[in-house]
Amino acid sequence: MTESVGELRARLGPRLLTGEAVQAYRHDAAPLAAPGVPLAVVRAREEGDVQQALRWAHRHHVAVVPRGGGTGLAGGATAVDGCLVVSLAGMDRIVEMRADDQYCVVQAGVITADLDRAAARHGLMYAPDPSSHETSTIGGNLATNAGGLRCVKYGVTRDWTLGLRAVLADGRVLATGRRTVKGVAGYDLTGLLVGSEGTLGVIVEATLRLRPRPSGAPVTVVAQFPLLEAAATAALEITRAGLDPGLMELLDAATLAALSDHTRMDFEEAAALLLVQFDGAGREDAADAALAVLTRGGAGTALRSESAAEAAELVGLRRLAYPALARRGVPFTEDVCVPRSRLAEMVRHIQAVAAAHACEIATVAHAGDGNLHPLFVLPHGTTGIPANVSRAADEIFARALELGGTLTGEHGVGTLKRRWLEREMSAECAEVTRAVKWALDPHGILNPGKAVPFPGEGDGDDLPG
Amino acid sequence: MTESVGELRARLGPRLLTGEAVQAYRHDAAPLAAPGVPLAVVRAREEGDVQQALRWAHRHHVAVVPRGGGTGLAGGATAVDGCLVVSLAGMDRIVEMRADDQYCVVQAGVITADLDRAAARHGLMYAPDPSSHETSTIGGNLATNAGGLRCVKYGVTRDWTLGLRAVLADGRVLATGRRTVKGVAGYDLTGLLVGSEGTLGVIVEATLRLRPRPSGAPVTVVAQFPLLEAAATAALEITRAGLDPGLMELLDAATLAALSDHTRMDFEEAAALLLVQFDGAGREDAADAALAVLTRGGAGTALRSESAAEAAELVGLRRLAYPALARRGVPFTEDVCVPRSRLAEMVRHIQAVAAAHACEIATVAHAGDGNLHPLFVLPHGTTGIPANVSRAADEIFARALELGGTLTGEHGVGTLKRRWLEREMSAECAEVTRAVKWALDPHGILNPGKAVPFPGEGDGDDLPG
Numbered sequence: 015m016t017e018s019v020g021e022l023r024a025r026l027g028p029r030l031l032t033g034e035a036v037q038a039y040r041h042d043a044a045p046l047a048a049p050g051v052p053l054a055v056v057r058a059r060e061e062g063d064v065q066q067a068l069r070w071a072h073r074h075h076v077a078v079v080p081r082g083g084g085t086g087l088a089g090g091a092t093a094v095d096g097c098l099v100v101s102l103a104g105m106d107r108i109v110e111m112r113a114d115d116q117y118c119v120v121q122a123g124v125i126t127a128d129l130d131r132a133a134a135r136h137g138l139m140y141a142p143d144p145s146s147h148e149t150s151t152i153g154g155n156l157a158t159n160a161g162g163l164r165c166v167k168y169g170v171t172r173d174w175t176l177g178l179r180a181v182l183a184d185g186r187v188l189a190t191g192r193r194t195v196k197g198v199a200g201y202d203l204t205g206l207l208v209g210s211e212g213t214l215g216v217i218v219e220a221t222l223r224l225r226p227r228p229s230g231a232p233v234t235v236v237a238q239f240p241l242l243e244a245a246a247t248a249a250l251e252i253t254r255a256g257l258d259p260g261l262m263e264l265l266d267a268a269t270l271a272a273l274s275d276h277t278r279m280d281f282e283e284a285a286a287l288l289l290v291q292f293d294g295a296g297r298e299d300a301a302d303a304a305l306a307v308l309t310r311g312g313a314g315t316a317l318r319s320e321s322a323a324e325a326a327e328l329v330g331l332r333r334l335a336y337p338a339l340a341r342r343g344v345p346f347t348e349d350v351c352v353p354r355s356r357l358a359e360m361v362r363h364i365q366a367v368a369a370a371h372a373c374e375i376a377t378v379a380h381a382g383d384g385n386l387h388p389l390f391v392l393p394h395g396t397t398g399i400p401a402n403v404s405r406a407a408d409e410i411f412a413r414a415l416e417l418g419g420t421l422t423g424e425h426g427v428g429t430l431k432r433r434w435l436e437r438e439m440s441a442e443c444a445e446v447t448r449a450v451k452w453a454l455d456p457h458g459i460l461n462p463g464k465a466v467p468f469p470g471e472g473d474g475d476d477l478p479g
Numbered sequence: 480m481t482e483s484v485g486e487l488r489a490r491l492g493p494r495l496l497t498g499e500a501v502q503a504y505r506h507d508a509a510p511l512a513a514p515g516v517p518l519a520v521v522r523a524r525e526e527g528d529v530q531q532a533l534r535w536a537h538r539h540h541v542a543v544v545p546r547g548g549g550t551g552l553a554g555g556a557t558a559v560d561g562c563l564v565v566s567l568a569g570m571d572r573i574v575e576m577r578a579d580d581q582y583c584v585v586q587a588g589v590i591t592a593d594l595d596r597a598a599a600r601h602g603l604m605y606a607p608d609p610s611s612h613e614t615s616t617i618g619g620n621l622a623t624n625a626g627g628l629r630c631v632k633y634g635v636t637r638d639w640t641l642g643l644r645a646v647l648a649d650g651r652v653l654a655t656g657r658r659t660v661k662g663v664a665g666y667d668l669t670g671l672l673v674g675s676e677g678t679l680g681v682i683v684e685a686t687l688r689l690r691p692r693p694s695g696a697p698v699t700v701v702a703q704f705p706l707l708e709a710a711a712t713a714a715l716e717i718t719r720a721g722l723d724p725g726l727m728e729l730l731d732a733a734t735l736a737a738l739s740d741h742t743r744m745d746f747e748e749a750a751a752l753l754l755v756q757f758d759g760a761g762r763e764d765a766a767d768a769a770l771a772v773l774t775r776g777g778a779g780t781a782l783r784s785e786s787a788a789e790a791a792e793l794v795g796l797r798r799l800a801y802p803a804l805a806r807r808g809v810p811f812t813e814d815v816c817v818p819r820s821r822l823a824e825m826v827r828h829i830q831a832v833a834a835a836h837a838c839e840i841a842t843v844a845h846a847g848d849g850n851l852h853p854l855f856v857l858p859h860g861t862t863g864i865p866a867n868v869s870r871a872a873d874e875i876f877a878r879a880l881e882l883g884g885t886l887t888g889e890h891g892v893g894t895l896k897r898r899w900l901e902r903e904m905s906a907e908c909a910e911v912t913r914a915v916k917w918a919l920d921p922h923g924i925l926n927p928g929k930a931v932p933f934p935g936e937g938d939g940d941d942l943p944g
Contacts, residue, residue, distance in 0.1 A: 112818070112820075113719075114715060114719070114818075114819065114820040115818040115819050115820050115849075116718070116819070117818075137719075158663060159663045159667075161661055165661070170661060172667065172670075173638065182907070182911070186907050186910075187907060188905070188907045188908060188911055189905045189907065189908060190908060192816075192883075192884070192885050193818050193883045193884075194816040194817060194818055194848075194849055194850075194883070194884050194885055194888065195816075195819075195848050195849065196626055196630070196635060196816050196845075196848050196849075196850050196885075196888040196889055197816055197885040197887070197888060198623060198624045198674050198885075198887050198888065198889055198890070198891050198892070199885050199886050199887050199892055199896070199900060199903050199904070200892070200900060200903075200904055200908065200912055200930070200932070201671060201674065201675055201679075201912050201915060201930075202624075202637065202667075202670045202671055202673065202674055203908065203911060203912070203915075205637075205667045205670035205671065206666060206667055206670065206671050206915075208667065209663050209666065209667055210666055214666075225721070226718075226719065226720065226721025227721070228721070229721065250579060253581070253691075254578075254579070254602075254691065255691065256690070256691025256692070256693070256694065256759075258760075294721075294761075295723075295760065295761035295764065295765065296760035296761040299760065300760065351659040351660075351661050351662055352659060353577070353579075353580040353582075353658050353659055354579065354580050354581070354660075355577075355579040355580050380661075383659075383660050383661050384580075384659055384660065384661075385659075385661050418657075418658045418659070419657070419658075419659050420657050420659055420661075420662040420663075420664050421664050422662070422663050422664050423659065423661040423662060423663065424661055424663055425663070426663050427663070427664055427665070431664070435664060435665060438664050438665075439664070439665055440653070440654045442647070442651050442652060442653045442654065443653060443654060443655060443665065443668065445651075446647070446653055446668060446919065447665055447666050447668070449918040449919060450666060450668075450671075450915060450918055450919075452918070453914040453915055453917070453918035454911065454914060454915075465665070465666075467665070
């Protein structure tokens with residue numbers, strides 16, 4: 015194999031890393047996934063580099079692990095021993111910005127927030143905003159079909175994707191989709207690649223929709239509730255009334271306790287906090303209507319922002335939650351999603367599980383989507399997943415499925431949840447998934463061990479929860 | 480084969496039609512597609528009927544042509560000789576309506592407009608509204624990823640689809656997707672099946688999103704322009720300003736001439752008419768802003784509706800266009816889509832093509848999407864596609880592709896456009912499409928001759944344009 019790596023080095027020169035340098039490319043932001051050691055790393059600068067890498071890997075049956083910003087929380091970019099890591103981070107060019115037609119063409123390594131800022135210079139926005147948007151790449155967002163705070167109103171990454179260029183397992187370049195907002199010629203291969211976690215091809219470029227940036231400063235409404243159920247019902251009422259919030263977040267009592275500790279604010283009395291933001295036309299009326307809904311719904315205190323600064327500051331509470339929790343130990347974030355009406359039931363279950371297994375779990379939810387992030391705070395110094403945490407996560411997944419939900423709303427399957435996949439998918443769905451996988455990647459070299467369920471895995475317990 | 484049909488009859492009884500009764504199931508609303516004669520027709524009443532049909536067809540290698548309301552315009556439900564037609568029209572039950580969670584579960588045969596009316600009883604809407612929505616079925620809408628007038632604001636059928644049940648080629652039932660608004664567990668097989676025109680499976684049930692119905696009556700703005708280019712630019716300005724119209728339609732001079740003929744209105748002086756409707760919060764302000772944009776943009780006359788009745792009446796002009804044109808001959812509708820900024824260029828090209836090939840072509844466009852419907856008016860009594868029409872359509876497709884557009888914005892590929900597919904798709908895209916097709920349908924029995932490009936077809940001229 016050393017000899018073959020020489021072959022690749024002859025083609026890629028300093029864009030190929032070996033030896034100690036590969037250590038930095040072993041894992042993403044899911045540190046509890048057990049990473050292997052790559053044989054080498056390709057730091058691609060152009061599409062041709064990725065083609066060279068994949069042709070070589072295909073010929074030698076070497077596993078390929080693509081990566082972007084390394085911010086994944088499910089281990090989708092976890093290296094396996096002897097693999098070739100292909101980093102797209104260096105392909106960071108915005109190729110075209112077509113303001114009139116409201117689309118752009120970008121390379122996979124463009125940072126999510128950079129794209130939104132570039133769009134803003136034309137009065138446009140790129141809405142998907144995963145928490146890591148200042149360091150995550152569009153390629154990684156596409157691989158995981160990333161969400162974020164704004165997707166309750168504006169949709170997830172797939173909804174913004176018109177077309178792709180991806181390098182297939184054998185090095186061919188697949189161009190999918192189009193530059194028009196509508197189009198039905200052929201199968202939706204664009205949508206198939208989005209969310210496939212690098213198991214069907216390596217995305218190198220994307221044509222993405224943009225839309226007019228909402229004008230004016232957003233308005234934020236915040237309410238504390240003495241009862242979790244009241245907060246969840248109020249969130250449902252806001253959705254039901256068609257007020258169309260630009261974000262709607264619920265913080266539970268454990269999160270509020272950490273925030274009280276971390277800031278000078280006092281949320282000790284509240285069982286839940288609901289943060290709702292409105293943007294664009296009609297935002298003032300919507301905020302007033304929401305305030306009335308929250309008050310009528312039993313909020314202890316409820317207020318709305320009176321200035322842009324205040325609107326941003328209130329939403330800032332949500333962004334402070336993770337740092338506040340991370341100070342208490344090693345954070346491990348989960349990502350279940352349930353039908354909206356089951357939100358309170360799911361939070362209560364998480365709280366019961368935490369008590370039963372002696373875990374510290376704080377939950378923040380994208381309440382408008384029913385997407386919950388139970389955050390386990392593990393003791394400082396924890397490196398693997400403790401047995402009680404694994405059992406607690408198992409129980410959380412099981413209940414999410416019982417409630418008609420899913421194991422993962424926006425983080426992906428990666429390595430962490432693969433053994434659970436077949437409990438969510440029907441057997442036929444798993445069979446068709448594998449049939450598609452083998453049709454596109456006959457040697458199985460593309461990101462092995464991620465996203466695709468394999469028979470019998472659901473029975474094993476060798477992987478963390 | 481007659482013996483084998485007996486086998487199927489034993490299982491399906493009167494749900495199986497043979498003999499003269501099959502004649503009514505030979506074609507959809509694309510009468511210029513040359514239909515074959517089916518061996519038999521299954522009028523499915525439940526999922527099990529479809530499974531029986533497909534197991535039998537798989538065993539005997541018999542082609543299966545699924546159909547819903549028979550309203551397709553691209554020939555996607557055109558029978559081939561000796562096939563088994565599977566009609567889903569009888570599976571027309573709304574299985575669940577979950578108002579709080581804003582989704583429903585419906586069988587494939589539910590009529591599109593019936594679903595929207597059922598949703599309205601809960602204050603909700605199902606937005607995709609192809610022109611045939613009073614007779615088209617959800618299953619057909621899913622198979623073609625149907626659009627409509629409202630999709631400029633609310634998206635197309637795929638955007639409303641959370642999950643599916645489909646019977647695979649060998650009779651297995653594939654359940655895809657979920658009941659939550661977000662979810663990233665596994666490949667997007669839901670999106671893959673939507674728009675695949677029955678070539679990957681027969682959709683029998685769908686879980687569809689609903690959303691709050693916009694409150695209050697919509698407001699319509701209408702403007703006549705002496706110059707087509709001014710109308711197209713004004714439409715672009717409305718999109719650019721983020722006014723978010725609920726529909727935005729452009730009618731060209733030939734359409735207006737037919738309308739003048741058909742009604743007592745006089746549009747003889749206008750080169751184009753733009754109809755823009757606004758719904759939901761902020762619609763009054765948006766209508767005022769649009770009126771200003773249109774006036775500034777060179778509209779000859781521009782006005783906005785002052786009542787709900789007037790708003791509906793103005794949009795009614797758009798719905799009158801087809802009857803007005805159909806009186807003049809046999810209508811044959813095309814369906815190209817281009818980036819929005821190329822709309823005027825595309826209309827001009829269509830007008831030049833009409834003159835060059837001595838065809839009568841009138842164009843109505845979903846201006847907010849860049850989706851144009853050039854409608855050929857063929858002489859009364861025409862049954863095939865005349866040579867000049869075929870050449871004209873060829874030139875229209877070629878220009879749409881040159882402008883960065885697509886052959887079909889919302890009608891589908893069907894039989895009519897398959898020979899053109901490989902001019903739009905890259906070779907690799909066609910290869911991957913076939914790989915997916917064979918992985919799911921190894922005997923190639925599912926809707927043969929539709930949607931999937933085959934090598935060398937782009938060179939032939941045996942199929943109409």
